[in-house]
Amino acid sequence: MAKLSIPAGTRDFGPEVVRKRNYILATIRKTFELYGFQPLETPAMENTSTLLGKYGEEGDRLIFKVLDNGDILGRAQQAKDNRELSLLLCEKSLKYDLTIPFARYVVMNHGKLVLPFKRYQIQPVWRGDKPQRGRYREFYQCDADVVGSNSLVNEVELLKIYDTVLTDLGMKGYQLKINNRKVLAGLAELVGRTDLMIDITIAIDKLDKIGDNGVREELAQRGLQPAEIDTVMDFIAVQGSNEEKLERLSALLANSETGLKGVEELRYVLNGKLATFNSEPLIDLTLARGLNYYTGMIVEVKAPPGVNMGSIGGGGRYDDLTGLFGLPGISGVGVSFGVDRIYDVLEELQLFPAAAQQSTQVIFFHPGEARLPEVFKYVTQVRERGIVTELFTEDIKQDKQYKYAEKRGIPFIAYVEDNAPDTIFIKNIPLKQRFTIKPEELADFAF
């Protein structure tokens, strides 16, 4: 028999990992709910036609396609290349993100939905990327979006959600970096190269990784003249507090209506009149985010300093996502949490609380069939108090029982002995305490 394995880039999550992941997901879900976001779940599979063309050429290639039933051989013989073959054989594909299925849902349910519609969605997505450390082919996304509202209050609420969740997770020192696509559009106007706006944003987004000179080179490669490059570099070099940056931007973008609109939006979101934050959002003019559907505020969350990790979340405002499916004029704004990376940060900083790692609280041993009904009764009684309780089913030598309890990390052991009727022995293993109680005392025993 061939050695067993699971597909590259996928993972089994054992009990300890599931518990910790559920702690993260529950913290996020609780906050989404608290803010009035409503849960949505869409199928793992979408029609291939729904997904194609929404993530660029590279994305099309990375979408996992699901083989049709029926006469696929006949169809396969008509294909001229790999791409055509995949399209002939696969009507369905695994979803690649939660945003496009959400847009598809909004369009399909447009008549019934009450707008603004605030939804959250916590589900796995699949991408055929080359697997590597921290990059998986199946991973969870956690998104919250509002569609059908142009109000910037949504932006403030979504930033508050980041602040609340990351504070609840104990992640002190995380950073919210924000920018606005209209400011970047203003920069392109300022440079005089609105045709190259995407190229400019792609290049400056890499400043962290490739430095000033790297960005200059990339801008040159993408067709900017030296004077234009200087303008870009001066722009992204603007320093100071949020207020100082906004002042400077107002001056620089004085001739760009779009740019000034962006500055005004940033000012509204950051003015501090609405919300206060544990970690103040900071303007980062190099922040661009790759997805081209963003049109307003963009945001990215950085792990606390000292943790070597890319962004642990991001989002922004898009003006016309459902336009992709023929329903224009519905704007939206959303944020996303990167669960796998948050997991790694909490692990590295040892921030998982003990409760997120605790499973069984008490295990009962029994000395054989004769006393089993009595012990089963005790187990049931403790469970009825809501305390997670196991009955060690095997009637074997006691050291195996202890080993099981130890390996499982169960703090309390309880048992009866053949020569001691009406007596329950209890040990608290971590505290090295022993108790001998009567059955009627079990109801109040503090496990």
Next chain:
Amino acid sequence: MAKLSIPAGTRDFGPEVVRKRNYILATIRKTFELYGFQPLETPAMENTSTLLGKYGEEGDRLIFKVLDNGDILGRAQQAKDNRELSLLLCEKSLKYDLTIPFARYVVMNHGKLVLPFKRYQIQPVWRGDKPQRGRYREFYQCDADVVGSNSLVNEVELLKIYDTVLTDLGMKGYQLKINNRKVLAGLAELVGRTDLMIDITIAIDKLDKIGDNGVREELAQRGLQPAEIDTVMDFIAVQGSNEEKLERLSALLANSETGLKGVEELRYVLNGKLATFNSEPLIDLTLARGLNYYTGMIVEVKAPPGVNMGSIGGGGRYDDLTGLFGLPGISGVGVSFGVDRIYDVLEELQLFPAAAQQSTQVIFFHPGEARLPEVFKYVTQVRERGIVTELFTEDIKQDKQYKYAEKRGIPFIAYVEDNAPDTIFIKNIPLKQRFTIKPEELADFAF
């Protein structure tokens, strides 16, 4: 643009449905946890080779296969038929149930696992069945299994789990039907046709649907002689209480060692010394369950009388599931809940509690930018009490705001008015109550 749709047999779950489903899943999860079962999650995709041959020929055909990347055209040209083509092109497939991936996990982690291993798993699975009412291509399974223990105490605990969950869900009058595969093996011995044991069980399993004569016909078609058929029909006609049935079975199976072992196992599980049930499990000699890996107790859960619904759960003991992957000698026993059907039963009997359908508790309206910071502060204050609160972001005519709140079913509306400083107006819509409070009273207001 083509009309948008989702793949046949899949579903979007909107907010109300997700909330109700989560209520069911949370009830099941809580009980699994209470009994010391530990969570496991496996990938959506498994290697195709892991799944093939585990669900019969029909199952192989219904497994959704995922197209490989790379040069599929070259490979496609070598295929001689549809089946071969799918195997040449699809290294990975979507999981078809949770049991085989669990067995695969146990084998892959055998050295590290502490046995007995009690795991639960709540995840979607995919099957290419023809979609019809109540049958989907993507649906959740909720399984709890114990592997590495031969103790019948596990059977009792798993029956208790059904009893606890269904009682918690308010489903009075559900029925636990149990039988034992060894008893059915004993029947085959009694008939003198151990070679046709599977055929006999398949036929008698249909008694509910096709009646006595139908079963007789099917047994004849499957090769039984008239006298042999009489023996089968007499056997499944055994009536009476559990105790009476067990007495009669002991006599009928007196010459079958396996049969008597099955009777003894049933007696142990049903003797009432260990556990008491809200709805007593009843022996059903026609219960066979399709899956051939069962070897001991089998169980099926029927919805309360009056609800037209097949089984809402089932399970049993298997002696050698991991043997499929080269690790023999690990027995297991498990149960499964049918979430979709439980959902339909709770809906039909109107058993979903109000709390499972409630989302936002309070919505605040604001009369424009000037008062917005004040209202935002109130919203934050109520949220900090853990009360689900929305801020209606749009500054529009008040009747639209009311309509939004009404359609969303939000019970409390709160707002300020331009001509009333330091005053919050609150309405309880369902109770038609109005309140006028000072801001300092908000902290104690009973939403």
